[in-house]
Amino acid sequence: MDSVSSFDRPDRDVVLLSSDQVKFGCHKSVLSIASPFFSDMFSLPQNLSSSAQPSDDGSTEPDGTPIIPMTEVSKTLDTLLRLIYPVELPTLEDPYHVAEVLSAARKYLIIPASNCLTTLSRSFDTFLTNSPLPAFAVACLCNMQDEVAKAADHILAAKALRGNVLNAHLATLSDTHVDLFMKKGSSASFYRLRHNLSVRANASDRTQEAPTSSLVTEVAVPIAEYRASLAGPIMQSSASLFNRIPPDVVLYTRHDVPLRAHKLMLIGSSPVLASMLDTSTETAADGAAILRLPESAELLRHVLHFCYGSMTSIVCPESSDVDARLLVDMVHIAEKYAMDKILDAMKMLLRTFIVSDPLQTYYAAVLCGWEDIAREAARCSLAIRDPDFTYVTLMEECPASAHAAFVRYYATCKQVLTEARRKRYSRGGGASSFDPDYNFILSGTHTRAEGRPALESGVLLRKTLRALPEEHVKIAEGIYEREINKLKDAYAYARSSSSMLAAPIKYPQPTSLLLNESFQMDLDMHTALDKVELEFVSTILTQP
Structure with a gap:
């Protein structure tokens, strides 16, 4: 049975029906003055407005008054109509509700200079100035592009807040609206905010081409x-x-x-x-x-x-190659119809992309709820340059919490590797004779879809990355390179000393600890990374 709203005047000539089945008795003349959308609607010849007879299909009231179904809930329609009609103004305390009403007002082309739109805009701008991150979250959820851009400007201006957003350290900044955005907003929206802030803060683009013209999910x-x-x-x-x-x-x-x-x-x-x-x-x-x-x-x-x-x-x-969105859809339909063989096949297929396309695989695994694959893919993504600032299409489907968790995971990986390196070279009371910077492993030269930009739209790529060596090989190569450079310098010094003293050249010898240093550092790195990955995936996949 339909509920009855406070708009139930007997002289109404049109009824707006909310999505939760609440009827609002309105007047065409009032709606037409406030909105060109309604004015054009009522000016069109249609059976709905001309009929004076009740219908059996629910399109009219018993007295023949036309009923227009609306997509908004009753709370949103009630506030919007109270701002249009000369009645007592509604309270505008909840920013999310204000954003919903403001979006509806723009949808129905409410005149910009009207008291309705001015009141709503002023209320949300106050919230945006005082709480830019929650305002960004609300604006994204309501698809309000202008307000998203304004919120990004305010976040950019607040250095501490900008740093927390870039590093996804949102625990101390979290509120109801940010929490809702993490669950219902997209990873792409959060990525675009971070990318936008990074580019503008550093005045240079650090990542591959990505859809950054808009801060609103597309x-x-x-x-x-x-x-x-x-x-x-x-x-x-x-x-x-x-x-x-x-x-x-x-x-x-x-x-x-x-x-x-x-x-x-x-x-x-x-x-x-x-x-x-x-x-x-x-x-x-x-x-x-x-x-x-x-x-x-x-x-x-x-x-x-x-x-x-x-x-x-x-x-x-x-x-x-495989269409990532299609694979995820196959998993969901297989779960719906209990088709276990298809689930096994899709999981096996996705595993084959862990190395060649780890980021897209990571987000696909999150959407499928496969924790083990998500963990492995995140680990492999460390071979990509700036994976926390790399866009893949499945971000549009994943909750923002998935991207936030990955950003924190990547940052933690860098931190623990730096700490492992520090501990390794602080043993024995001093630095090693050669002290390579192992952070180069987390800033490799590989980028996703290198040489194949035409396939960026959501396809799991089979051959995007060149064959990547194992971590211990990369570490060994780094140590070899630095050792060779050291030996070159020592050799040059030996030659110059020998020529000055007219003595035989004493060729420098490589350290006998070279291989042991390489593999021990490899063990330290893997031990450190193992401690990181046990926590991060569960923060994504256990969310309601």
């Missing part, structure tokens, strides 16, 4: 050409099976695209689909059972490929 568009290459018919290589044994099930997809399959294959692949088939009473003209599923034809086509034993339908045959 949903990525899949690569049409890439997906088209995967959209072949089911069991194309074994089409004779469908000729010998006619399919006896028709799956109708989200847009009523029919996909034919065999009942036994579906029953063997999914107990959920088996139960649905047992209770289905709808049949096609040829007697085939009909199932109506809410998923897209593209996704269900891949599911059927797996049901028939094709484990590579989502893998691009030319490059072996």
Whole structure:
């Protein structure tokens, strides 16, 4: 039963119905004056406004007054209408509520100079000035691009706050709005804020090209050409099976695209689909059972490929790349229909990208809830230059907490490696004769999608990174390089001394501890990193 709002005057000539089914009796003339959107709507010829008879479809009241469904909840509509009508003004204490009403006002083109928009803007600007980070969080959640940019300006101006945001040290800054943003906002939004602050603070771009023109989350568009290459018919290589044994099930997809399959294959692949088939009473003209599923034809086509034993339908045959968003969708549909074999196949497939595309793999693992893969991918991402300032498309889908946790993990890795190095070379009461800087391991020359920018839109890349040596090899190479340089200097000095004294050259000898130094440092590094990774993934995957 519909609730009744305070807008229930008997002389109303239009009813606005909120998304939670509360009716607001309004006046077309008042709404038209406040909003060109409503003015244009009411000026159009339509049965809804001209009918004086009640309808059975819920489009009019019993007295024939037209009902207009709205997407806003009743609380938002009530505040908006109170600011439009000459009635008692509502209280504007909750910034999130103010942002929701302000977004609705802009959506319905409320006149900018009106008291409604002025009051809302002034209220939110006060909150933005006093609490820029919570204001940024609210503005992102409400998709308010102008306010997001203003909040970023205020955060940039506050040096301590800017540092905490860049390092994702939000514990002391957290409030209700920031916590909500960490759960419901996107990693991409938080990344863009950090990237924006870093670029403007340092006056130079530190990272690869990324969508930084906007600080508001934008949903990525899949690569049409890439997906088209995967959209072949089911069991194309074994089409004779469908000729010998006619399919006896028709799956109708989200847009009523029919996909034919065999009942036994579906029953063997999914107990959920088996139960649905047992209770289905709808049949096609040829007697085939009909199932109506809410998923897209593209996704269900891949599911059927797996049901028939094709484990590579989502893998691009030319490059072996995989659409990351498609893989995540496959995992979610497999979980929904209890298709364990598909889950195992997707997990095995994602593991193959841990080294070649660790960042995209990390965010994919977070979306799939696979802690072990997320941990391994985060560890491998240390081989990428500035991974905490590197964009991947799946950030658009992940909660902001995933990016914040990764940033803190990366910062902690740098810290513990520096500490391990300090301890190693402070033993024995002094520094080693050669004291290499092991932080170079965390600032490698590799970048994601190097040489292949056209595939940046959400594809797990198979060959993006050159073959990376193991950490102990990189450490050994670093020590060798520094030792060789030291020997070169010593050799030059020996030659000059010998020429001055007319004596034989005493060639310098390399240290006998070279290999032991390399592998011991490798052990220290791995021990230190192992202590970091045990904590960071759980902070992402255990969130409600």
